Amino acid sequence: MGDGLYIGLDLGGTNIKAGVLNGAGKSLAKVSVPTGRGPDAVIANMIAAARQSVHSAGITLDAIDAVGIDSPGPLSTEKGVVIRSANLPGWENIPLRDRISAALGKPAILENDARAAAYGEFFAGAGKALKVRNMMMITLGTGVGGGIILDGRLIRGHTDMAGELGHAVVVPDGALCGCGQKGCLEMYTAASRVGQRAAQALHDPSVTSSLREPLAQFGELSARDVEDHARRGDELALDIWNQTCRYLAIACISAVHWLDPQMIVFGGGMAAAGEFLLQPVRRHFEENYWKMDPPAIVIRGAELGNDAGVTGAAALACAMMHAR
Ligand SMILES: [Zn+2]
Structure with missing residues (x-):
């Protein structure tokens, strides 16, 4: 190219x-x-x-x-x-x-948009500096999506489903997802669900948390509320945020054993939290990863923001022409 x-x-x-x-x-x-x-x-x-x-x-x-x-x-x-x-x-x-x-x-x-964004980050964003050839991206938005690049090629799979990481099961018999499965990653880590999990915990009247105030004011909580209150040290918010990072780390460990990527990139609205999200994900990854060798993976944030899709789409057109 x-x-x-x-x-x-x-x-x-x-x-x-x-x-x-x-x-x-x-x-x-x-x-x-x-x-x-x-x-x-x-x-x-x-x-x-x-x-x-x-x-x-x-x-x-x-x-x-x-x-x-x-x-x-x-x-x-x-x-x-x-x-x-x-x-x-x-x-x-x-x-x-x-x-x-x-x-x-x-x-x-x-x-598809999530896969194009992953390819954009691979071609011109987070993956570019390290000249990565094997990379995954997990996008944390209203839902959870992603894309997988192996040996420099975007993976589409048998039925165009490769990269639907939000429906990887992280909790057997867990929360029922809209897709019909139970315990999908999306049910624990999508931005909408992070707020809902905090609101559910507040059904218990004995729980004290500064999140009661935005919940009373708006009738619901966002992932941003949870992040903000966790940053200020609220115990419930920290607990929910930390659990979210743990689920993401568990999914990353499975991904490493399936695909052995060099880098996992987090993008989407919630990834704007930056190191506040990435550090606990790395910590949980290291704690739970096998002990045969130390982890050789880089976990980092996306770089292109809202331009990842348009960049990835153009880069895929380039790859198509060079594959001919
Ligand atoms: Zn699902």
Whole structure:
């Protein structure tokens, strides 16, 4: 890799981000437009955003080699079709890749958003400095998602499910997840669930905690509340935060034995806590990891923030062209 210019298109429920990236991972332009509603309008907005990003980069479409697109799923990377999406009403079996490819006259690739973000961090973010070839990313948002890169390649799996780390089981017979399984990682570590776990603990009237105040005021607690009160030393908040980090560490240990990555990167809203999240994850990892050898893994935070998706999508377009 190294040459060529690529468009990345990141389709979110609120905004579409478009950018132009060179083969070395350098961003030449970035734009963001509102998503709109309904597949036809959204696809028209994506095409317009792509053209706008090319214009901002001071080039023409002729200079572009390929387009990478990421979207919420489930989707088929092979067919380039978005099967449906909770965040995009009216989307059902939409051939997103081919419609964009035809409109821009360029080869295109479609990937799910969490995996594209992981590839972005691999290509131009947290994985870049250490020249990592084997990496995992865990994204802590409303849900928990992720992506896996092995030997420099993004892993998709047999049914496009590889990287659905939020549904790895960490507690046998644990809390019932929306997916129908019990004890999924997401049930303990998604931002929404961290707040809910703290609120549940407060059902016990004998528990004293400064979290009672935001709970009374807002009727619910966020992961941010738990983080803030844990930082101020509230015992319940510290306990919930610490347990959350422990579940993440346990999932990381399993991941090491499945895949042996060199680096696990945490991204998403909750990872903005930085070392306050990463240090206890590392500590629990070391305490629970096997004693045959010391851990050889780097656990760190993501670097690209909201640009990971658009960067990863463009980088995947680059990888596609170089695989030909
Ligand atoms: Zn689940």
